[in-house]
Amino acid sequence: MVAIQKLGFDEVAKHNKSNDCWLIISGKVYDVTSFMDEHPGGVDILVASTGKDATIAFDDVGHKDATRELLKQYLVGEIDETTLPAKTDNTKFLIKLFFMLLLPICVLGLAVGARFHVNKE
Numbered sequence: 001m002v003a004i005q006k007l008g009f010d011e012v013a014k015h016n017k018s019n020d021c022w023l024i025i026s027g028k029v030y031d032v033t034s035f036m037d038e039h040p041g042g043v044d045i046l047v048a049s050t051g052k053d054a055t056i057a058f059d060d061v062g063h064k065d066a067t068r069e070l071l072k073q074y075l076v077g078e079i080d081e082t083t084l085p086a087k088t089d090n091t092k093f094l095i096k097l098f099f100m101l102l103l104p105i106c107v108l109g110l111a112v113g114a115r116f117h118v119n120k121e
C-alpha cells in the first residue's frame with residue numbers, strides 16, 4: 001500500500017485559484033483544478049472553498065454519493081489536522097455563557113434567601 005502524504009494547511013491554502021485549486025474535505029486534500037470547468041456548481045464556489053476546511057460546505061450542498069466516488073481521482077494527500085486553524089467552538093462558548101449567567105443568579109438567589117431567613121428571625 002502506498003502511504004498517503006500529509007500536507008500542512010499553509011501549503012494547501014496556497015492553491016487558491018481557478019487554475020490551481022485544492023480543497024480540504026473530510027480530512028483529505030483534493031486537487032480539483034482539472035475539474036473546475038465541469039463542476040455543475042460553478043468555478044467560483046470552488047475557489048471560495050479554498051483556504052479552509054470545505055467539508056461542511058461540501059456536505060451542505062447534498063452532493064450525491066457518486067460524487068464522493070468522483071472525488072477519489074483528485075486525491076493528493078491528507079491534511080495534517082494539527083495545522084488547521086482553530087475553529088470557533090460554539091458549544092464551548094454557550095457552556096461558558098450559561099455558567100457566566102448562572103453564577104450571578106445563584107449568588108443573587110443566596111443573597112435574597114439569606115435576607116429572607118434573617119428577616120424571619
Ligand code: HEM
Pocket residue numbers: 023025030032035039040041042045046049054057058061062063064065067070071074
Ligand atoms: C472536490 C470537490 C467537488 C466535486 C468533485 C464536486 C462535484 C459536483 C458534482 C458532480 C455535482 C453534481 C452532482 C451532485 O450534486 O452531486 C455538484 C453539484 C454542486 N456542487 Fe459540487 N463538487 C465539489 C465541491 C463543491 C463545493 C466545495 C461546493 C460548495 C461550497 C460545491 C457546490 C455545488 C453546488 C451548489 C452544486 C449544485 C449545482 C446545481 O445543481 O445547480 N461543490 N458538484
